[in-house]
Amino acid sequence: MDFELSPEQVAFREEVEHFLDENDDPEVFDVTRENMAQIVDTPKKREFMRKVGDRGWLGITWPKEWGGQESDGVYEYLLNEALARRGGPQIGKGVGIIGKTILAHGSDRMKKEFLPKILRNEVEFAVGYSEPDAGSDAASMKLRAIRDGEGWRLNGQKTWTTSAHFAEWYWVGARTDPDAPKHRGITLFLVPLDQPGITINGIWTMGDERTNDVFFDDVWVSDDYVVGELNRGFQYISEALDLERFTMFTFSPIEQRMEVLRDFVAAETRDDQRLGDDPVVRHEIARLATDCEVARVLGLRVVAKSMKGGPPPTTESSEYKLFATELSKRLADASMDIGGPGSQLRVHTEDAPMGGRAESTYRYTVIDTIGGGASEIQKNIIARRKLGLPKNF
Numbered sequence: 001m002d003f004e005l006s007p008e009q010v011a012f013r014e015e016v017e018h019f020l021d022e023n024d025d026p027e028v029f030d031v032t033r034e035n036m037a038q039i040v041d042t043p044k045k046r047e048f049m050r051k052v053g054d055r056g057w058l059g060i061t062w063p064k065e066w067g068g069q070e071s072d073g074v075y076e077y078l079l080n081e082a083l084a085r086r087g088g089p090q091i092g093k094g095v096g097i098i099g100k101t102i103l104a105h106g107s108d109r110m111k112k113e114f115l116p117k118i119l120r121n122e123v124e125f126a127v128g129y130s131e132p133d134a135g136s137d138a139a140s141m142k143l144r145a146i147r148d149g150e151g152w153r154l155n156g157q158k159t160w161t162t163s164a165h166f167a168e169w170y171w172v173g174a175r176t177d178p179d180a181p182k183h184r185g186i187t188l189f190l191v192p193l194d195q196p197g198i199t200i201n202g203i204w205t206m207g208d209e210r211t212n213d214v215f216f217d218d219v220w221v222s223d224d225y226v227v228g229e230l231n232r233g234f235q236y237i238s239e240a241l242d243l244e245r246f247t248m249f250t251f252s253p254i255e256q257r258m259e260v261l262r263d264f265v266a267a268e269t270r271d272d273q274r275l276g277d278d279p280v281v282r283h284e285i286a287r288l289a290t291d292c293e294v295a296r297v298l299g300l301r302v303v304a305k306s307m308k309g310g311p312p313p314t315t316e317s318s319e320y321k322l323f324a325t326e327l328s329k330r331l332a333d334a335s336m337d338i339g340g341p342g343s344q345l346r347v348h349t350e351d352a353p354m355g356g357r358a359e360s361t362y363r364y365t366v367i368d369t370i371g372g373g374a375s376e377i378q379k380n381i382i383a384r385r386k387l388g389l390p391k392n393f
């Protein structure tokens with residue numbers, strides 16, 4: 001694998017950085033919001049992402065026929081990482097997950113309706129797989145869709161739906177055949193979130209992120225908004241999750257948290273001793289810095305593999321997601337330990353070590369190891385698909 005960027009890729013990265021400098025705005029970029037920043041939830045962020053779309057950078061890897069540039073995945077990676085590094089909104093669900101799944105499995109009608117809007121960032125999506133009794137085991141979802149005229153009537157509940165309170169469309173799995181094996185009776189729908197019968201209630205997490213419960217009470221959806229084939233939704237969801245594990249969990253914030261900790265250790269003294277001279281601290285920093293390199297390479301391996309075409313690289317995405325999110329948590333733990341009691345102070349508190357980042361990171365990084373498939377599930381995937389161990393669930 002060649003880790004060097006080509007001159008064109010270096011030029012693209014510089015162009016992106018220049019564009020981000022020109023559009024620098026604290027309401028759009030905020031590294032202290034951890035991964036919440038990636039969400040396009042305010043008019044300012046939407047406006048900014050529209051500008052990114054005007055540059056032709058959204059869907060840069062998509063086929064030309066559908067408004068893309070057919071560029072290597074590395075361009076998308078460079079763009080997404082540059083956005084993440086500044087704590088800005090990211091290409092996330094629309095381009096990275098839903099757009100790519102529609103490209104692969106959607107009808108021409110669906111492509112014509114959604115793909116141009118995604119490329120111009122004129123639409124936001126929420127993703128609804130999880131239910132109160134179906135999180136890790138998404139194939140157990142019960143939200144029921146019953147045939148009604150030229151469409152379907154949906155009843156039931158989803159939970160943990162991030163973005164539902166501001167998104168326009170809901171990418172949602174529902175059970176269309178209760179008699180089929182559980183993963184063969186699910187269909188994927190696109191549902192407008194302003195439909196009568198939809199109720200959205202907020203849930204606030206320890207990481208300050210708002211997510212939602214969503215209730216369906218006789219919500220009608222036309223056949224036009226069935227994604228791909230009936231009853232094959234679980235296959236599409238699995239593919240989309242492979243994309244999510246990579247697209248939504250960028251590496252730059254981890255690298256940045258490492259820099260914050262390293263700078264703190266280099267500058268700080270404790271009991272008249274430089275923190276950087278403490279052998280225990282030095283050992284911890286060396287271990288974390290090495291693991292950051294490992295995470296970076298695991299991420300690049302997914303990029304390299306996904307550029308070869310074919311289905312998304314499943315096992316590699318799980319390896320990256322597992323290692324990177326667990327590393328984030330270890331980094332947060334180390335920042336709290338090394339920062340001492342003061343690291344419990346919040347962002348914007350005077351004299352908070354590391355600008356209060358340790359505290360927010362500590363609360364946020366727990367979520368990364370759950371959302372998009374918990375760490376234990378990633379281990380199961382690796383055990384089965386890579387190590388050939390028997391199925392345990």
Ligand SMILES: Cc1cc2nc3c(=O)[nH]c(=O)nc-3n(C[C@H](O)[C@H](O)[C@H](O)COP(=O)(O)OP(=O)(O)OC[C@H]3O[C@@H](n4cnc5c(N)ncnc54)[C@H](O)[C@@H]3O)c2cc1C
Nearest residue numbers: 127128129130135136160161162211371372373374376393
């Ligand atoms: C902030 C946040 C945002 C989210 N956003 C969304 C969203 O937008 N859309 C969406 O659909 N979902 C979303 N989720 C849901 C997320 O994908 C689920 O929480 C996750 O899949 C875990 O499911 P669960 O919470 O039901 O836990 P459970 O499945 O009940 O798991 C509980 C524990 O048991 C372990 N476990 C379960 N099964 C196994 C097994 N077979 N082997 C070993 N261990 C196992 C799990 O790893 C976990 O540690 C979000 C979650 C959070 C926290």
